[in-house]
Amino acid sequence: MSVCTALYFTRVYVCRLSRILLVEDEADLMRLYSDVLSRAGHEVDGFTDPLLAYSHFQNNSGLYAAVISDVMMQGMSGIQLAKKLKEIRSDVQVFLMSAFEISEDHKSDLKQIELKEFLQKPFHMQQLVAMIEKHIGQQAITNSPHMVSGVI
Numbered sequence: 001m002s003v004c005t006a007l008y009f010t011r012v013y014v015c016r017l018s019r020i021l022l023v024e025d026e027a028d029l030m031r032l033y034s035d036v037l038s039r040a041g042h043e044v045d046g047f048t049d050p051l052l053a054y055s056h057f058q059n060n061s062g063l064y065a066a067v068i069s070d071v072m073m074q075g076m077s078g079i080q081l082a083k084k085l086k087e088i089r090s091d092v093q094v095f096l097m098s099a100f101e102i103s104e105d106h107k108s109d110l111k112q113i114e115l116k117e118f119l120q121k122p123f124h125m126q127q128l129v130a131m132i133e134k135h136i137g138q139q140a141i142t143n144s145p146h147m148v149s150g151v152i
Helices: 025-037 050-063 078-088 102-113 124-133
Strands: 008-010 012-015 019-023 043-047 066-070 093-098 115-120 139-142
Touching: 019 025, 019 050, 019 078, 019 124, 025 043, 025 124, 043 050, 050 078, 066 078, 066 124, 078 093, 078 102, 093 124, 102 115, 115 124
Parallel strands: 019 043, 019 066, 066 093, 093 115
Antiparallel strands: 008 012, 012 139
């Protein structure tokens, strides 16, 4: 059962069904990314500590359509985190971002985690939203005045 919120925007009622686990060790960036994705209609749970994010995911894996993680973090890299999350739930979509390029050494890891997309920092916030919408998408029901907030 998914919670669906209908938003009225230019006579299109949008129903977003995505919840995202966001892991970014820089608090300011985590809040920025979370705010941007939330304003785009996604539900976001943000963490600055990859170990806490992993612990949370262990108990709540069924909630998430996607995970967006920084690559370079203290305690656990984004690639290590993605591997662990995929062991728990293999169908969760993984997106990584970093100010650094991913080395050739990690190419097999990226294939293993089925990386959907990589964002090179710095990036425009529109790129972040577009990346998620491209892979997660949205359901739109046009000209439906009967669509309201509810449970589907």
